[in-house]
Amino acid sequence: MKNFVGKGKQWMNNAQVRIYELSKELNLENKELIAICNKLNIAVKSYSSNISESEAKRIRLAAEKLASKNGTPKNELGITSHQPKSPEIISQNPLASLHKQQILGILKPIILTNRPFNTPELSITTSFHKIDSEDWGYTLVSSTIDSLISNIESQTALESYPDFWQRRERANELIFDLLGQEPRLVYVRRKGAGRNPGEEIWDLTIATDQHDFQLPARLEKLGKTLGFIAVVEQDGRGSLKVLSAKLLQLSQGNADGYAVPYRLRLLPNHDYHINIPPTALARMAAMPICGDHLPTEAHLRIWEVFLQIEEKIAKARQFCVPFFSHNGFGFGRSITFVIDITSATVDGSNENSLAVEKFWERVKQAKNEEVKLFETTPTGQNRCSSRKLGTIKEILPNSCTISIRLKDSLADDMAAGRYQLPATGFLFFEAFGDIQQIQRKKEALTQLKQGRTQNPYLGNFLFDASQARLIQETVELRPEDLLLFSANPSQKAAVEMVLASEDLVLIQGPPGTGKTTVIAEICYQVALRGGRTLITSQANLAVDNALSRLVHNPVIRAVRKGNAEKVAEEGQPFLENRVISTWLENTATDCEKNLTQRLDNVRVLQ
Template identity: 55%
Template sequence: MPSLVAEDWGYKFSGDRTISKFIGQVEGEAALAKYCDWECRDRAEVVMSEIAGKSPSLFYVRRQKVNERFSEEEIWELILATDRDDFKLPELLQKAVKRSYPEGNRTLRLLATVRIEDGIGGLKLLDAGLVALPRGRKDGYALAVQLRLLPKSRSPIPAKSIARVQQMPFWDERHIPTTEQLKVWHTFLNVEKRIAEARQFCVPFRAHNYGSGFKIVTFEIDRNSATLDGYEENPLQVGDFRERLKQARNEDIILFDSPPGSRSSRDGETLGSIAEIEFERGMLRIKLDVDLGDRMAGGRYQLPKQGFLYFEAAGDISQIDRKKKALKMLADGRAQNPYLSEFLFDSSEARIPDKLVKLDRENLLNRNANDDQLAAVEMVLSARDLILIQGPPGTGKTTVIAEICYQIARQGGKTLIASQANLAVDNALSRLVHNPAIRALRKGKAHKVQEEGQPFLEENAIGTWLQNTATDCEQKLSQRQINVTSLQRLLADFDRFNAYSAAERAFFKEQKYLHDGKAEVEEKLTAQSAAYQLSLTAKSEIASLVDGLANLLAAPEINWESSEVSEFMPKLKPYSEGNVLVENFMANVRICVNHTIQNGGRSRPGSLSRDVRSCGVAAGVAAVVGCGESTRVGRQAKSDTPPQSRTENQ
C-alpha cells in the first residue's frame, strides 16, 4: 500500500444515544453511571482521542448511501483498519475485548454524515461502537485514509478526500450474487471435499532403508493392512488402497509411531513426498523433507523401525475451506472488486474500459515485444474487470504475463500469478529474474517448484532480489563508467572543438552577410541592366532623329509641305515641349521675324517662313542633341539669312 498523507478530520457526536453506546462498548455499561450528560460527552471525546486522536490511524472509509433527509449529505462508514502487518489494537480496545468480548478482538466503527459539497463540520457521528475484527479488512468499497480525529474542531474534510471517496461505489448498491448462482458453487465444493476426504489412508510399515544420503527413504509397507485412519474397523480394500496411493504421488506423507486415530496430522512428523511406488513388492520410496534430512544427518532425529504412514488431503481440504470463505465474502458483498459477482457468473457483464492505456517501447521490460504482445499488455492494463488472452503455444503469452507484472510493479501495484500447473507460474517468474524492479515471491513447496521458480521461494527471495539488484547496479555502473571515459576523451579535445565551433559560427555569419549582399547586388544589377537597355533604345531613337535633322538642314531647298517633313516634325515635339531653352529660342526668333517685317526687310515672305521653320528645326536639334549642337545648327540657320536682314535684325 503506498504511503498516505495524514489528515485531520473534525468530528462531533450527533446525540446522547451515540455517546452512550460508544462509552458502554469501550469502557463498559458500568462506566455510564459515573458521568452526567455533559460529562459523558467530554468522556467520549477523551476516549476517542485515546483511540484515534493522538496520532494518525489507518481507517477504511466506505460510502453507505445518500442521506435521505438531506440530499447534500452522504452517510459514510469509517472502520479502523486491521489487515496491516504492523496493526496493533489500541490499548483501550484491548481492555474492552478482554472485558466484554471473550470470543475475539474488535475494532472501531463509526457511522457519520458528511457534507459532500464542502466538508464543513467534518464528521457528524450517528453511531460509534465496536465490530468484529474482519470488518477492518479492505475490500472493493473501501478507501484507505490516514486520519487523526479531532473533537470540537472546525477542520473540514478536505475537498480532495471527498472527491476520492466519491469515486468509490455505494455499499448499499453492492452487487450480491443470488442464492441460485451460489448454489452450484456450494454443491461443487461439497463434492470436492468428499473427494478429498476419500483420498486419505493409513498404512503400517515394517522396515525402512535410507542408506547414507538422507534424501530418499524406502519403506516396506503392509498393503493388506491399510486402513482409512489407522483404526482396524475402517479397513481399505487392496484395490482401493492402490488407487489412493497413486493419487497421493508427490504429496506429503506423515509418519506416526502408533496408529494416528483421531490425532491431528500436526502430531506426526512430515516425512516428505511420495517419489516412487512399487505396489506389488510393497515398497514405497519417500523423498525426504530437506529439514528432516538435515536433522537426521545431524543426529537430531531417528526414524522408528516400525510405524504408520498417513496421508490426508489436508491441503485440498484447506483450499476448499478457503473457497467457501471466499464465497461467503462474495455473498456479503465484500469482494476486492465490488463488481465481481456481476461478471463472475456472466463474463459479458464485465465493464468496458473507459480508455485504452498506451505504452512507450522504451518503458517495456522486453522492448522486442511484437505489436500483438504490446496490444495485449495495453488491453490488460486498461481492463476494469476481466480480460482473456488466447493464443497457440509459442505466441508469447508467458512474455505478456511477465510484461504485465513489470508494468503493474512500475505503477506500485501487485500481481498474483495463479495456474493449475506449477510450470506455468515458474516460467512467468523466470522472465523477471534479472529485473530488480519486481520483488517476486513464489508460494509453494520447494520440491514442487521448478528450477525457474526456486530463486523466488520464500527462503531464497531476499537473496535473489539482492543479487539481481547488485547485478543491475553493477551493469549500470559499468555503463556509466564507459560514459565517463567517453566524456573524458571529448573533454581532452574541448579547446580544439571550442575553437572550431567559434570559427564555424564566424564563417556562417560571414556567409550569411555575403549571401544577403549578393541578393542586393543582383537586384541592383537587374535594375541597372533594365535602365541600360532603355538608354540604348532611347539613344537609337535620338540618333535617328539627329540624322533626319542633319539631312533636313543640309538640303538646299526644303519643301515644308512635303509629307516627309510633316511626318518628321511631330517626332521632335516630345524633345521640345516644356524645354525652356527651346521656348525662349523660338520666342526670340519670332521677335526677330516680326522686327524684320516691320522694318521692311527685303526677304520674301516664303523665305521668312522658311527661316522661321529652320529656326524651329534648329530648336528641335538643340533639344535633341544638347546646347552645343543647338549652337552649331543655329549658326547654320543664321548663315541662310540675307545680310540686310541680319543687319536690320541687329
C-alpha cells in the same frame, strides 16, 4: 468601550482556555496535562474543559520549571498517572475532577515512546502517509454511548456512571483517547441511504493492515479494532451522527475496494462544531456503495456446490495405513516403510476401512505428494500431532512397501540426532494441497459475499465477463518502451489492452504463440507505473517459466513464493532467500554492460 478598557485586566483573567488547546501548545497528552492540573489543584473535568487564562499561566510556568529543573525540553516531558484497576467513581459535582481516585506523580522527564505522526523514522512505502489529516466532528446517540463504554471498558464500568452526562463525558474521553489525540488511519465505506431524505450511512473502521500505523494502545491490548456506523447529511452539516460503535476482529480493519483511507481525528461536535469537509464528501460520492455489486445467491450457490464436489473428490484420495518397520535408522534421505495393507483405512477409523485394490489405487494417485507421520492412530485430538514426513517416491505392492523422500529439514534433524523415527506408526495422506486450495476458495467466496474484495465490481463480472467495464482510454506503447523488443504486434496489443483495462482481460492462444512473453512484458510495464503483478497458476512450472522470461531490469523485483522443493530451476534464483543477491548480481552486470556500451560510444566519437 471605556468600561471595557477599564476592566481589561479582569477580562483577561476571565478569558477561557480549553484544556485540549493547551495540551497542543505544550505538546502534552490530555491525561498528562490533567495530571499537572490536579497537582496544582486546578479543577478540570475532561479534555474539553475550559480554564481561566491565569490558571493556564500557572500550568505553563509549572511545565517550564519542571523542564528547566530536569534539563529536558517541554516536548520530551513525560507526566504519568496511575489509575486503579477498578472503575472510576465520578464526583456528583460536574466541576470536580474525573480522575479523583488517581494517584498522581510527576516522574523524571522521559522521551515519549509514541512518535509524532509524521516523523522521518516512519516508512514512506505506502501512499497513506501523503494523505493530509482531517478533523471531523461527531455526535453520539445515547445507545452508542452505553455500548462504547461497556465494550471498551466493561459493563461494571458503565454502571459506575449513574448520570447521562457522566456517561457522555466518559464516551467522549474514550473516543478522544482512541481517535482524538492524533490522526489515525481510518477506512470509510458507503453503506447506503439513511432513513431520512439526504442522509447516507457510512462505516468507519480503524485500519489494521498498515504496519506504519499502530492501533491505539487500548485496542492493541484488547486485540481488536473499532468500527462505527454513522449517518451523514448530504451537505456534511451536523458532522457524523454515530449510531453504533463496536469492537471488531483485526481482519475487519483491512482495506478493500470499497474503502477510502483517511487520516482522521474525531472531535465532539458540541464543543468544536466541525462539519464533514466538502472534499471528503466528494471522494465518498465517487465510490460505489457496499452491496451494490454483490453476486446473487444463485451465482454463489453454483460455486458452493462445485466446491462441495471438489472437496468430496479430494477426500476420496485420502488414506491411512500403519507401518511396522522401516530402514530409516541410518542417514539416508529416502526411507522404505513396510506397511500393513489389511489395516488400511480412509482416515484412521476402523469403520472406514479400505479394500486392498482401492488402497493401492489411492497410493499411486498420491505419488510425489506429501504424507504425514503419526505415532498413534490419527483420530480425534491425535489429528493435531502429526509430522510432515516427505513425498511418496516409490510404490512396491508386491513387497507391501512405500518409499518416502524425506523433507530436507527432517533428514537434517535425523542426521544430527535431533529426531528419530518411531519403529511403528501410521502414514497418512489427505491431499493437503487440494484441501487447502478448496478452503481458500471458500474464504474467497465469503469475502465476495460480504463485499470485501479489492475490486468492488468483481461480483458483477466474475460470473459474467461481459459485465466488465469497457475500456475508456487506450494505451499505445512505442517499441523503445518495451522490455522485450522481439514482441510482435499481437503481443504488444495484448499488453496495451491489459494496461487500459479496469477489470478483466482474457488472453487466449495455443501453445507457442507467446503468452509467457506477454506476461513478462505486463510485469515490466506495470512495475514502471508503480504497480505490482501477481502471477499465479495451478502448475508451478508455468510460474517459473514466466519468471525465466523476465529479462533483467532494475525496475523489476520479482519474488517467487512457494515450497522451495517444488520450484523449478528457473524460479530458484527468485526465492525469498536468494532474491536479493540475484537482483544485486544482475543489476551489477547490467550496469557494467551499460558502462561498456557508453565507453564504446565515446571512443567512436573521439
